[in-house]
Every structure is written in C-alpha cells, then in structure tokens.
Amino acid sequence: MDRVLVEARGLSRNLAGRPVLSSVSFSLRAGRSLVVMGANGAGKSTLLQVLGGILGYQGGVLMRFGTPACAEGIPDGRIGYLGHKSLMYPNLTLAENLQLYGRLWRIVNVAQRIDTVVRRVDLAWWQHEPLKRYSQGMRQRAAWARLLLIDAQLWLLDEPWAGLDPDGRQITAGLLRDHLARGGGAVVTTHRWEDAQRLGHMAAVLESGRLAHWRELAGTLAAEEQG
Amino acid sequence: MDRVLVEARGLSRNLAGRPVLSSVSFSLRAGRSLVVMGANGAGKSTLLQVLGGILGYQGGVLMRFGTPACAEGIPDGRIGYLGHKSLMYPNLTLAENLQLYGRLWRIVNVAQRIDTVVRRVDLAWWQHEPLKRYSQGMRQRAAWARLLLIDAQLWLLDEPWAGLDPDGRQITAGLLRDHLARGGGAVVTTHRWEDAQRLGHMAAVLESGRLAHWRELAGTLAAEEQG
Amino acid sequence: MQKIWTLFVKDMRLEARQKDMGFLMLAFAMMETLVFGFALDSGGRMQTDEVAGILWMGFLFAGMLGIVRLFGRETAEDVMVGMAMAPGGRLPVVMAKMAVAWVFCAATASIATSVDVAVFQVPGTRVSVIVVLVMLLGALGLASVGTLLSGLSLNLSGHEVLLPVLTMPFLVPVAIAGMEATGAAWRGGRPWPWIHALMAYDLIFMVLPLLLYEFLWEV
Amino acid sequence: MQKIWTLFVKDMRLEARQKDMGFLMLAFAMMETLVFGFALDSGGRMQTDEVAGILWMGFLFAGMLGIVRLFGRETAEDVMVGMAMAPGGRLPVVMAKMAVAWVFCAATASIATSVDVAVFQVPGTRVSVIVVLVMLLGALGLASVGTLLSGLSLNLSGHEVLLPVLTMPFLVPVAIAGMEATGAAWRGGRPWPWIHALMAYDLIFMVLPLLLYEFLWEV
Amino acid sequence: MARFRSWGLALLGAGMVAVLYLIFLGSPDDAVLGPSQRIFYVHMGAAAVAGVAYTITAAASLLYLGTRRLSFDQWAAASAEIGTAFTTMLLVSGVLWGRAAWGIWWTWDPRLTATVILWVLFMGYLMVRQWTDGRERRARVASVLALAAYVAVPIDYMTIRWWKSIHPVVMTSHGFNMAPSMVVAMFAAMAGMLLLFAAWMQIRLALMRVEWGMEDARNRMRGMGRR
Numbered sequence A, B: 001m002d003r004v005l006v007e008a009r010g011l012s013r014n015l016a017g018r019p020v021l022s023s024v025s026f027s028l029r030a031g032r033s034l035v036v037m038g039a040n041g042a043g044k045s046t047l048l049q050v051l052g053g054i055l056g057y058q059g060g061v062l063m064r065f066g067t068p069a070c071a072e073g074i075p076d077g078r079i080g081y082l083g084h085k086s087l088m089y090p091n092l093t094l095a096e097n098l099q100l101y102g103r104l105w106r107i108v109n110v111a112q113r114i115d116t117v118v119r120r121v122d123l124a125w126w127q128h129e130p131l132k133r134y135s136q137g138m139r140q141r142a143a144w145a146r147l148l149l150i151d152a153q154l155w156l157l158d159e160p161w162a163g164l165d166p167d168g169r170q171i172t173a174g175l176l177r178d179h180l181a182r183g184g185g186a187v188v189t190t191h192r193w194e195d196a197q198r199l200g201h202m203a204a205v206l207e208s209g210r211l212a213h214w215r216e217l218a219g220t221l222a223a224e225e226q227g
Numbered sequence C, D: 001m002q003k004i005w006t007l008f009v010k011d012m013r014l015e016a017r018q019k020d021m022g023f024l025m026l027a028f029a030m031m032e033t034l035v036f037g038f039a040l041d042s043g044g045r046m047q048t049d050e051v052a053g054i055l056w057m058g059f060l061f062a063g064m065l066g067i068v069r070l071f072g073r074e075t076a077e078d079v080m081v082g083m084a085m086a087p088g089g090r091l092p093v094v095m096a097k098m099a100v101a102w103v104f105c106a107a108t109a110s111i112a113t114s115v116d117v118a119v120f121q122v123p124g125t126r127v128s129v130i131v132v133l134v135m136l137l138g139a140l141g142l143a144s145v146g147t148l149l150s151g152l153s154l155n156l157s158g159h160e161v162l163l164p165v166l167t168m169p170f171l172v173p174v175a176i177a178g179m180e181a182t183g184a185a186w187r188g189g190r191p192w193p194w195i196h197a198l199m200a201y202d203l204i205f206m207v208l209p210l211l212l213y214e215f216l217w218e219v
Numbered sequence E: 001m002a003r004f005r006s007w008g009l010a011l012l013g014a015g016m017v018a019v020l021y022l023i024f025l026g027s028p029d030d031a032v033l034g035p036s037q038r039i040f041y042v043h044m045g046a047a048a049v050a051g052v053a054y055t056i057t058a059a060a061s062l063l064y065l066g067t068r069r070l071s072f073d074q075w076a077a078a079s080a081e082i083g084t085a086f087t088t089m090l091l092v093s094g095v096l097w098g099r100a101a102w103g104i105w106w107t108w109d110p111r112l113t114a115t116v117i118l119w120v121l122f123m124g125y126l127m128v129r130q131w132t133d134g135r136e137r138r139a140r141v142a143s144v145l146a147l148a149a150y151v152a153v154p155i156d157y158m159t160i161r162w163w164k165s166i167h168p169v170v171m172t173s174h175g176f177n178m179a180p181s182m183v184v185a186m187f188a189a190m191a192g193m194l195l196l197f198a199a200w201m202q203i204r205l206a207l208m209r210v211e212w213g214m215e216d217a218r219n220r221m222r223g224m225g226r227r
C-alpha cells in the first residue's frame, strides 16, 4: 500500500498568461486522500485537471503511478475524474452513456456493472431517461455512476458533493471511503471544512496557485454525520 | 411590510409528461424568506422557475405582487432569479454583462452601481475579464452581482451558495439578510440544513413535487458562523 | 423599443468581440463566387439569370448559417432566460434578433452583389434601385423566417437548436422570388410580380411572430 | 482500433437519436438542387460542367455544415474531456470523427449525385466508376480537412467552435478539384490530373492530424 | 359506435366502386392525352384531400393555441400525417402523368416546385413532432410551425394562376375547361377520396389515443420510483 500514486514537484501552469499554479509539490500514497481547499479562483480545478492530464503543465515534474507524465498532458485510463461538468451526452440516456464509457474503458460484463452502479447512486429508475431531463443533483449522481463504472485507481474529485442532497452526500462519502479502503487514492476539492475533516487524511490550502497550508488530519474517517 | 409578495394555490406542472409539481400552496410576505429543501429531483428548481415565470404552470393559481400571473409564464422585472446557470454571456466581460442587464432593467447611474456590486462580491479586480475565464465559484459570484444590480423585490435563489468558498458564503448571506431587512422577500433552495436554519424564516420540504413538511424556523437569522 | 435597442447593441457588441457571424457569412458568399467563377468560367460567358441564381443561392445559405449562429450564442449559460426576464417581456427579444439578422443579411447581400457584378461582368447586370429594393426585401424575408423558426426551437430550459434544419424549405421561396426578380430587373424584364410575392411573404412572416410571440418561448 | 469503433458507433447512435446531421445535410443538398433547377431551367439546357459545379458547391456547404454540427455535439458538458481521458489517448477520437464525417459526406454525395443526374438529365452525365471514386475522394477530403480544423478549434476547457469559419478556404480546393474531375469524367475528358491532385490533398490532410494530434487538444 | 363504423366502411366501399366505375368507364378519353388522362381523377382527388387535410391541421393548431386542449393537437397531428400521405400520392401521380403527357419525369415548374416544398415542409413538421418532448411543448411548437407551413398551401394553389406554368388550369372563375362527364367523374373521385380521408382520420385518431394512453401508463409507472 505504500505505492505513490501521484507526485508533483514544483508544478506550475499559466492560463491566459497569468500564473494559476506556481510550484505545487506534494505526493499521495495509495489508500490515502488529500483534500484541497482554497478560495474561489485559487486554482483547485486547474490543479486537478493538470494531475489528470487534461491540461498540460509548464514547469516542474509530475509523476503518476511511478512514471513521469509528459508536460503536454496525456490522460491515463487509471485516473477517474469528476469535474464541474458531467462529461456525458445530454441526449443519451444514463444507461447509454455508461455503456459508452464501459466500452471505452473495456469493462467486462458491462451490463451487469451498469446495473450495479446505477443502483449504488440510486438512479435505477431513471437510467433509461436522457440526461438532459435530469435535475442538477441527479446529474451529479450520474457523474458519480460514471466514476464508479470505470474503476480507476486514482480519483480526482472536483467538488464532488455539489448539488447532492444529504442522502446523496452520505452515499457518495461511503463510496469514497470504500475506494480508499481498497487501496485507491483520491484528491478532492471542497469548500466545506466539515467534509474535509470527515474524508481527508491530509488537507492542503491553495492560495493563488501555491500550496500554502498543509495539515495531517486526525484521519480516522469518522462515521457519517446525520443529515 | 405585510404585503404578500407571492402566493401559490394548488400549483402544478408537468415536464415531459410526468407531474413534477402537484398542488403546491404557500404564500410569502415581504421581509420574509422561505427555504425549500428536498431530495434531488424533488422539483425545487422547477418550482422556482414557475414562480419566476420562466416556466408556465398547468393547474392552480399563482399570484405575484397581488395580481394573478398568467399560466403561460410571463417573467416580471421585479423578480430576481439566480439559477444553476449564470445567465450571462461567457464571451463578454462581467462589466459588459452587467451593463447589458443594467440597461435592460433601466437602472439609472449604471456605471456607479456596477462598481458597487462587483466590489460587494469581491470581483472588482476581475470585472474586465470575459466570464469564460472565471472559475466555478467566481461565476457564481458574478451571478450574485447580476442579482444585486437589478434590485428586485422578490429573490428566487436556486442553491445560491453552490461553489462559493466560506468567504463568499458569508458575503452573500449578509446580502440576503440586508435584502430581507429592507422588506424584500426570498425563496431559497439549499441542501444544507444549517444554511436553512441560518437564513430562513420558514422551511418547507418538497417531496416528489408536493410540499410535504413545513416548519416556522426560530428565524432570528443568527450571526454568521465562522468559516 | 428601448429593450429592442439594448439587445440590438448587445448583439452588435458580441459580433464585434467574436466577429464570427459576419466573417462566416461573408466568407460563405465570397467562396461561393470563387467556386462558381472557377466552375463556370471555362465553359463560356455566364448569363444574367445564372448570376442571379448564384447570388441568391449564396444568400440563402449564408443567411441560414448566420441566423443559426446568431441564436447559437444564446444557448450557453441560459442567457435567453435572463433576457426574457427583463421588463418588457419577450417580444422585444424576438424583434431585436430579427433586426440583427436583417442587418447582417442585408450587408452580406449588398457586398456579395457588388462583388459578383464586378467579377462576372455579365452584360446588363447593373445595380439599380430595384435591385437594391429586392435585396433588402429578400434580406428581410430571410431574417423574419429565420427568426421565427430559430426562436421557436430555442426553448428556455433545454438548450437545443433543432429547428434550423427546417428553416431551409421556408427560405427557398424567398430565394426563388428574389432570384427571379433580380434576373428580371437585370434583363429589363418585369420584376414586379416577384417583388410583390416577396413583399407578401415577408409580411406574413413578419406578422406571424408578432401574433404568436407569446407562444414562441413558453416552455 | 476498438476505441475508434466504439466512438464511431456512439456518433451513429446519437445520429439515430436526433437525425439532425443527416437530415440537415440531405435537406441542404436537395434544396440546392431545387433552387438551382428553378434558377437555371428557364434559360435552357444545362451543361455538364454546370451540373458538376452545382453538385460540388452543394457538397462543400453540406459537408461544412455537417462537420460543424458533428463537433457541436461535443461541446455540451465537456464530453470531449471524457472521451480523451479513456485509455488509448486522443488519436482515436480524431480518427473516429473523421470516419463519421467521411460516411456522412460520402452518403450525401452519392444521394445528391444520383438525384441531380436524374433531375437535370444532362446528356452524357452517367455514373461511372471514376465518378464514384471522385466522390469518395472528395468526401474524404472534406472529412479530413474539416476534422483537422474543427478538432483544432475545440479545445477541452473552453467550449468554442470558432475555426469552422476557417474551414471554408481549405475546402475550396477540394471542391474545385472534385468539380473539374467530375466534369471531365462526364464529358469524357481527362479527369486524372484532378484526381491525383485530390489524392495528394487528401493525403496531406490525413497525415497532418496524425502528426499533430497531440497538439490538437492540448490546452 | 362499432356498428356505425362498419356501416361507414361499407358505405366507403360502395362509394369507391362507384368512383372507379365513373373513372374508368363513365367518362371519355381525353382528346389529346388519351387514356392517361384518367390519372387526373386520382391526381385531383389527392390534391383536394391534401388541401383539406392541411386546412384541418392549421385550424386545429389555431384552436389549440386558443384553448390549450390537447385533443386539438391530436387532430392536427393526425390530419397532417394523412395529408402528407396524400401529397405523396399527388406527387407520384403527377410525375407519372407528366411522363405520359409531357414526356419528361420532372421539370422546374412553379407548381411542381411549390408542391415539393409543401411536402418537405409537412415532412419537417412531422419530424419536429418526433424530436420534441413534453406534450404541451410539442403541441405548442407544432402549432406555430403548422401555421407557418400552411402559408405554402394557398401559394401552391395559386402558382398556376399567378405565374406562367406548363401545368394546366381547369378550374377558372368562368367554369370548368372540360367535358361535363369528366366534371362528374372528377367530383365523384374527390368525394370518394374525402370519404377515405374521413375513415382514415378516425382510425388514426383512435390509434393516437391508444398511443397516448400507453405513454401515460409508462410515465405513471416511472413516477412510482422514489425520485
């Protein structure tokens, strides 16, 4: 379990000519989670996108799963990303979208896995409805279903509880805990300190693109609060 | 202050053939706020859109500012709506967007008001940047700036704290409190009970399109929690 | 009125920022001239009617593309909801779009006509008052039909632009009438029946949105 | 390969659901025939070259529209990010788009050609193997150029489709070569120089994305 | 009701036999066109029915917008569908006849062009009905579209009167340009086709009600899901 999943050394990235990340360094071992907090516009989403290879980086070194990732940003199938958008076609149903992702990730036994994951996020009744008819929170649950389906080792979760009702937050918190228990890793952003404490082994605060504060959390991943 | 801002009697609405709202009834007086909670997909956003005249309704009666609103859904300039989307052009800067809205709502002294509201939501440094370059939370702050600019009597806020950092939540909670103190009204949806308690005079829970539970809150609008 | 003007200015500013619509329409009209010039030049002189046909085909397509794009701007971030919620209701939103579309169609038409007349040098093709009138009426037809249908397809909560596909058959009569009128004017024939037809068609599609506008965007 | 196929099937399924792209391209090609038929018929018989010109103009525009729409599907909800993150990298995403575009361009081309040949009844226009070859090569050209440029314009985090405007000048050579080759084949002339030009152009724009694909979507 | 329907069908059958008699035996060959002139009766009948059907569609659409009763939308849809079938028949008979009379399959005549446009427009109308979801929304969009498309019907009728066309004009303000027995056969054919239309319409409406009922049942079942 002591494998390092992702390691950044002095990572930096500009967007539209402005430095958004400047020399960010950290490393994350399997089975652990890092919660990134920080003000709006601090660069949390950008950091996750760089880690996921969606964006490239301009300075520093990024190691993923023990090998250096190239600076142009190459995605990796072992990474599961959940961002501000759902990454799914609004005109297709949830089941169809998941089928597509299942094929792309070469999941065996897709139909059955889809059945499992939509049940997990409590969308079984809605799986044959086009996503454009989903409410905001249902769309977020759908994004979680996609994440579960592809069975990645490293999760990059950008405000994964946005728009979820208390029930949904509880379900997904449980899913994250299971993932960590199975030896996966996660980098999570959130704006709620209570969520950070509940689910993070470490917390870091990003301030204008720099990792300013850093704290090991009590990290017992205490039982879920009620509602 | 005892004016009734909005009153619904037996309101109902279908979407894609399914009942989404069924006989919703409530009324809201000036100076008071109603917090609507409920599971994902319960119909909260739909309710706000019907109240705002963005969607029409199919059964019941909707009275706004003392006059019946037609069933086809006609928006009203005295209503300020803040939804899941920002309602602003991504290719224009925040200042330009606000200028447009200011003209549409015939705000006098637009330039000065814009200056005030962007300062309020702490985006003064960013106001000449196109919105597409904003981060998620900055976009939400921009939506708040638009809401403040048009100076509406009734606010319809759909998860207004989504994506905001603690600082942003505190600022906007203060803005809501000022609005209520000045005799405005607000219908707010949220998934966080603590927010509901902090800012609502009444709370209602929507369950599959019906207003199921109803509670007057202590309603002192206690001082803001810290961070 | 003020709302129409504000929205008109907004669209012009967006255009100034992106320049996509104007560039697209002009590029379209120019490329068409180029392709046709190349295609038909070798086979001998072109006739007046052919030039008119090429011209109007270009407008038809350029206009359609431009209008689709004009409404495409409104799909992101539900901006149409914001516009519709402003005091003054929804009618001015339709009217402003129509005005913008008309300005762009007319501009494309006049530029393309001048260029084509110059390039193809067909004897008898001259720009007269009647031709200008036909251009303006044709542009109005494109704008009003396009606005009606695109507006219809743009519902406030879904974000799709489906109907533009249907715009084409509605625009074909405009193109045919415009083409015949232009051809007749150049030939020295009788353009008036076609001009009248164009006027009638324009009128119908100007009035229809006004009558139906409340239904246009209700969801 | 499997990724290409999966994405190809995905686009076909989206098309089956919405039918927008196919309908759009076909409607375009048909309406063009209609307008041109009407425009040019009164002035006498049409020449082979003219029919070829009309045909290729139609493909050019229909193809451009179709490709813009094909990429337009990918703007909502950042779906392209999801596709690019799948194992296998980004190249298959480009390849699949190219394949879809090619199928649609070829289908439009073959249908429109058959209809136009039947409708315009120009003496000597017969569908031969060479014409079919020209159509397929032309469709390939439209598809590869269109994919390269549209893909370039579709960056992952911004959601804009600006470059399609630029596609047109790049497509014009395809249209001209295709037109000349078709005309020559129908006339019984020498289509081969044009076919070779077409092949060379296709090849360049097929290879270019393969060389550049990593830069295509880096942000 | 059932008995009434079977009587209606019997009447329709008898009427069709009478019409066939008049067309093939009871009227003379044309002086110029010979026996191919008998296509005319089908042609004219199809044209009449198409005109009537589209008029019903437009009227029902108008009524729908006025009253918001969905049964009008059903009428509009059914009538448009059948009208399009008859327009197809009109086009096919016209093309066949044109081959016999003018020796060509197709020519660019205002009448023929206008009819093709009409056909495309209503095909588009039917397409849009398929694409749109939500009964009310579909009804509204379709109604507006039907009214716009209906503009082409009078234009199509008047083409041969306004523009010079090779398509013959029979009905003029001075009476009919043909033999009296031809006039009788023409009216009989028109009456027969209209009867056919009425029967078809009734069946289609009944079928549509069944379709809608099934849709309702499906939605109710889905409504039983928790969300």
Ligand code: HEM
Pocket: E040, E043, E044, E047, E048, E090, E091, E092, E093, E094, E095, E097, E098, E099, E101, E102, E111, E112, E115, E116, E156, E157, E160, E167, E168, E169, E170, E171, E172
């Ligand atoms: C595809 C080709 C054709 C189309 C689309 C077409 C369309 C129509 C339509 C829509 C009408 C009914 C409207 C009206 O009564 O004015 C009509 C009537 C008629 N058509 Fe055609 N037609 C076609 C070909 C022909 C041909 C080849 C002939 C004969 C040579 C013909 C002879 C007539 C006559 C005699 C009438 C009745 C005219 C009248 O009411 O005054 N049609 N056709």
Ligand SMILES: Nc1ncnc2c1ncn2[C@@H]1O[C@H](COP(=O)(O)OP(=O)(O)OP(=O)(O)O)[C@@H](O)[C@H]1O
Pocket: A132, A133, A134, A135, A136, A137, A138, A163, B015, B016, B020, B038, B039, B040, B041, B042, B043, B044, B045, B046, B047, C157, C158, E227
């Ligand atoms: N355009 C649409 N077409 C059909 N059904 C829709 C549409 N939009 C929403 N719905 C359905 O209406 C119901 C209510 O949606 P709504 O967005 O109002 O929920 P919500 O309470 O705001 O949920 P959330 O907390 O997730 O934002 C959901 O079941 C949703 O699937």
Ligand SMILES: Nc1ncnc2c1ncn2[C@@H]1O[C@H](COP(=O)(O)OP(=O)(O)OP(=O)(O)O)[C@@H](O)[C@H]1O
Pocket: A015, A016, A020, A038, A039, A040, A041, A042, A043, A044, A045, A046, A047, B132, B133, B134, B135, B136, B137, B138, B163, D157, D158
């Ligand atoms: N496409 C872009 N072009 C230019 N600048 C951008 C772009 N996207 C983001 N930025 C800028 O980069 C900075 C960081 O953005 P990012 O989205 O990473 O913030 P964040 O920490 O996720 O904020 P939030 O909490 O609001 O989601 C912001 O200042 C933003 O303005």
Ligand SMILES: [Mg+2]
Pocket: A044, A045, A046, A158, B135, B136, B137
């Ligand atoms: Mg973010």
Ligand SMILES: [Mg+2]
Pocket: A135, A136, A137, B044, B045, B046, B158
């Ligand atoms: Mg909602």
